[in-house]
Amino acid sequence: MGEKATILALDDEPRSLETLGRILEDDFNVLTATTTGEAEAILAREWVQVILCDQRMPGMTGVEFLKRVRALWPDVVRIILSGYTEPSDIIQGINEAGIYQYLTKPWHPDQLILTINNAVRLFHLQRQSDLLALEMKVATSTLETRTSKRREALKRTFRYDSLVRTADSPxxxxxxxVQRVAPFDISVLITGESGSGKELIARALHYNSLRADGPFVAENCGALPDQLLESELFGHKRGAFTGAVEDRVGLFEQADGGTVFLDEIGDISPAFQVKLLRVLQEGEIRPLGSNQRRRVDIRVIAATNRDLETEVRAGRYRDDLYYRLATTSIRVPPLRERRMDIPTLARALLEQAIEQHGKRVRGFTDEALECMQAYHWPGNVRELQNEVQCMLVMGSRDLLGAELLSPRILQAIPGDEGWDEPEPGLEPGAGTLKERLDSLEARILREALIRNRWNKSKTARELGLSRVGLRSKLERHGLEKIQPLKTRRRAGGNGD
Known part of the structure; x- marks a missing residue:
């Protein structure tokens, strides 16, 4: 057992207090008072859990005094002891004083001890409940504060001017x-190649709209079969299909008051196109296995890397669904159409990678950025992001050089649009055999030179050539002329 509970006994008869003290002293810390003034002084300086008060005292009844105690020390559990007044005569006063128990004299010692023990438990339960309520209030307030701060941070992150680009970017x-469309509660279809940043545009639309304080949920529609997609979006009831062991709330219902982003919307089946169209038309969902419809208030933003107008003309996509999704369309240009953004975007992605991995560098060499700008980036921003992370992880110098780039990127020559296509020289009609082999050889030579930081001795050894043979090939392909001296010095290579 822990520390004894403190009990205050108030009675104008000293002999009654002596009796109470003898009975209770083994189980409790007993304090006594013969007047209400003494009792108030004790309550003011001691931590009392339970008060035993006689009903009939000079000047003030026990119930009247305990009303005062309730007002000043509400946590103290109050018990009335009396042998002169029936409970029915003072029942209203008992309620007003918040009295826990009324015991009539003569009381049995075991009954009194049991009553006080229960009163002590009640005291501690009340304190635990009050503490829990306070903790819940603080936690709720903290959660609301954090949620509000997170929402404001998201709004700042996805504001219009946060999308990385240069002044003359497409x-x-x-x-x-986006800025014109965001405030209006209409559906939007975002088109663009995979990895070009369609979800960033969708988030910008949401966090700059009137629904910015509501949820934003996203689903890749091309990654799931119809039944699972329907369950993800609209929810299901337990037993609706094999594996549905409990009810599930769908994303449409979770996003009520906010925005649903449906990525790869061009990949959904004709059967699911019908179901989605019905939901968009009626504004209601019906979870799988349920007969009840639920109304939802959402804004739908969809995205696709397909040409849905062509799909509609070919009969592979419902025209009514297309026009429901594409109240307005926004095209995101691929990275190769905005090469001027690549250095700025690469630096921004590097800062993110530095924060994520905790590895500090100063940035990229100019040569590395030139190679990045020359490449066609079929994977768009996502591919660039992966490349930047790999360079950071693999780099051992303060500046990330071009030698850290993947071979496919190094084989793209700055300023030569002909070096911009994948697998150069292998496509049909690319020229004679000799011309195609020369094209491949030039790319291999340049990639090896950059990877070896323009050290011709290392490059010759790697390619199994003599220094004279390497120099001859470089002169034949014009590669001696493409390396500026400042790049050579910055890369740390020697020209020999």
């Missing part, structure tokens, strides 16, 4: 369109 037209 992305500016897209951002201008």
């Amino acid at each position: 992305l500016n037209a897209t951002v201008d369109q």
